Amino acid sequence: MSDLRDLYQAVIFDHNRSPRNYGELASANRRAEGFNPLCGDHVVVLLQMSDDGVVEDVRFEGRGCAISTASASIMTETVKGLTVKQADQYFDAFHRLALGEDPGDDLELAKLEALSGVREYPSRVKCATLAWHTVRSALHDTGDTATTE
Amino acid sequence: MNQAQATPDATLCPLDVESVRKDFPALHQKVNGRPLVYLDSGASSQKPEQVxxxxxxxxxxxxxxxxxxxxxxxxxxxxxxxxxxxxxxxxxxxxxxxxxxxxxxxxxxxxxxxxxxxxxxxxxxxxxxxxxxxxxxxxxxxxxxxxxxxxxxxxxxxxxxxxxxxxxxxxxxxxxxxxxxxxxxxxxxxxxxxxxxxxxxxxxxxxxxxxxxxxxxxxxxxxxxxxxxxxxxxxxxxxxxxxxxxxxxxxxxxxxxxxxxxxxxxxxxxxxxxxxxxxxxxxxxxxxxxxxxxxxxxxxxxxxxxKLGMDRIAAHVHKLLDYATAQTERVSGMRVFGNAPGKAGILSFELQGIHAHDLGTILDHEGVAIRTGHHCAMPVMEHYAVPATARATFALYNTRAEIDSLFAAIDKAREIFHT
Incomplete structure (x- = not known):
């Protein structure tokens, strides 16, 4: 049996209680919404992109479980300062991490590792990946509501 | 009187729950190493051998x-x-x-x-x-x-x-x-x-x-x-x-x-x-x-x-609900949704500082199955301005001991979340 503490690490509680980059972003020029229709979790990601495609600033809003809130918070810390291409690489690596696959060793994933416990909880993988699906929609300006379906 | 509002009748011979439970094979298993406590019959109930x-x-x-x-x-x-x-x-x-x-x-x-x-x-x-x-x-x-x-x-x-x-x-x-x-x-x-x-x-x-x-x-x-x-x-x-x-x-x-x-x-x-x-x-x-x-x-x-008798089933479930409702009062930060008199065996709640999904995962770890989410009733969630609730439902095969397990698991969740 897996230990609950592998899922609920101290880092998760820290980000759940004090989410980073939470709130509005007046200077945002990209916005995407994420929605998990199964559980009703909802997240909005706001990006301020530079002309040469770098994430200059990022915020998120919404309500969700500890896993989805912490994941959104860590996501914002991760993508700030990245190019779209780099952020996409992090999306792929995080996705593999959440599914229990090898994320590769090209990227610095230390913070994201805190969420790797979801691999033991298939019903919770979507909680962890919602914010990442949403930021990808915002980065590529698809105009769709991102879902984890 | 409303017919569905079957008030428990004290003169009824109570349901023999232990014997009833023997009819339900799915109840006799361990989940995550703990005896299954199935409190999600409102979503879908288990079946007796007869069925x-x-x-x-x-x-x-x-x-x-x-x-x-x-x-x-x-x-x-x-x-x-x-x-x-x-x-x-x-x-x-x-x-x-x-x-x-x-x-x-x-x-x-x-x-x-x-x-x-x-x-x-x-x-x-x-x-x-x-x-x-x-x-x-x-x-x-x-x-x-x-x-x-x-x-x-x-x-x-x-x-x-x-x-x-x-x-x-x-x-x-x-x-x-x-x-x-x-x-x-x-x-x-x-x-x-x-x-x-x-x-x-x-x-x-x-x-x-x-x-x-x-x-x-x-x-x-x-x-x-x-x-x-x-x-x-x-x-x-x-x-x-x-x-x-x-x-x-x-x-x-x-x-x-x-x-x-x-x-x-x-x-x-x-x-x-x-x-x-x-x-x-x-x-x-x-x-x-x-x-x-x-x-x-x-x-x-x-x-x-x-054969069991719907009146006896209703009386049994009402007693379980009363027992569970009394326990909710000792849990600080617990908010119950739905307090209509004579309500059915459904207990929807939220715990301050713990999202329903986190609670659902921790309870499952303790072998306790409840429903978490919007229960296909998003307007109800909107009414109370909550994204989701936890819901325990009580059925003819549930026991007081199982409600004790539910509340012990809730205590464990609060401990993990330091609430």
């Missing part, structure tokens, strides 16, 4: 298509299928088996009424009245119907206690109201609605009434003749029967006048390219080969709960 055996016996020996062959197996299958219909009729006290239509479940039954009754009769000046506490299955079919006919959907709100605001119902009910559709028992709040009064008032206003009985049928005895509603829908899998089978009760005169919903085999008398004639009730609404095994399983489930 599992009846379905198996049919599949192993009696299976053939119904209403078709002259051979022995077809006759056996037809007898068992129609026997189940009679058991259901007797269980809910309908006048005739012609009023008992087998469907895939409550959802399909409501869609059938919306599309067959509603679509053939409603016009743009008409209104459909639902309540704020409905399951999505009793909202979306009416939204679709209103989209198709131009009719307007009106919503009766409930108060923070979880009770319908009857003054608003009276205001919203008018000569334009053609259909009143509401739940007998709220799947989220446990509220038992005053359906007798609502049905009477709706009839006086000239509207027909559909009752969503998905949660009410397992909760207490239903007497459709006394209730006098026009349509009543429920599911087998919340009544200890199989999934994929449910029932639409419809007043015979209404069903008779309604056009078929789906076309196909079994629902016709004759088919010619110049035109077809439709079968008698209830077959007119049962196109295609039905879920024969499901109906037989449902018939067996009806026998099972009837």
């Amino acid at each position: 599992i055996d009846a379905v198996q016996a049919y599949e192993r020996r009696d299976h053939a298509n119904v209403h078709r062959g002259v051979h022995t197996l077809s006759q056996r299958a037809t007898d068992a299928f129609e026997g189940a219909r009679e058991k259901v009729r007797s269980f809910v006290n309908a006048r005739s088996v012609r009023e008992i239509v087998f469907t895939r479940g409550t959802t399909e039954a409501i869609n059938l009424v919306a599309q067959s009754y509603g679509r053939s009769r409603l016009a743009s000046s008409d209104e459909v009245l639902v309540t704020e506490m409905e399951h999505h299955a009793n909202i979306v079919p009416w939204q679709l119907l209103c989209g198709q006919t131009g009719a307007t959907l009106k919503v009766v709100p409930f108060d923070d206690n979880g009770e319908l605001i009857m003054a608003r119902f009276k205001e919203l009910l008018s000569s334009q109201t053609r259909i009143v559709a509401l739940t007998h028992v709220s799947n989220t709040l446990g509220t038992v609605n005053p359906v007798h009064q609502i049905i009477r008032m709706a009839h006086e206003a000239g509207a027909v009434v559909l009752i969503d009985g998905a949660q009410a049928v397992p909760h207490s005895a239903i007497d459709l003749m006394a209730l006098d509603c026009d349509f009543y829908a429920f599911s087998g899998h919340k009544l200890y029967g199989p999934t994929g089978i449910g029932v639409l009760y419809g007043r015979e005169a209404l069903l008779d006048a309604m056009p078929p919903w789906q076309g196909g085999g079994d629902m016709i008398k004759s088919v010619r390219f110049s035109g077809s004639t439709y079968n008698d009730l209830p077959y007119k609404f049962e196109a295609g080969t039905p879920h024969i095994a499901g109906a037989i399983g449902l018939g067996e489930a009806v026998d099972y709960v009837s």
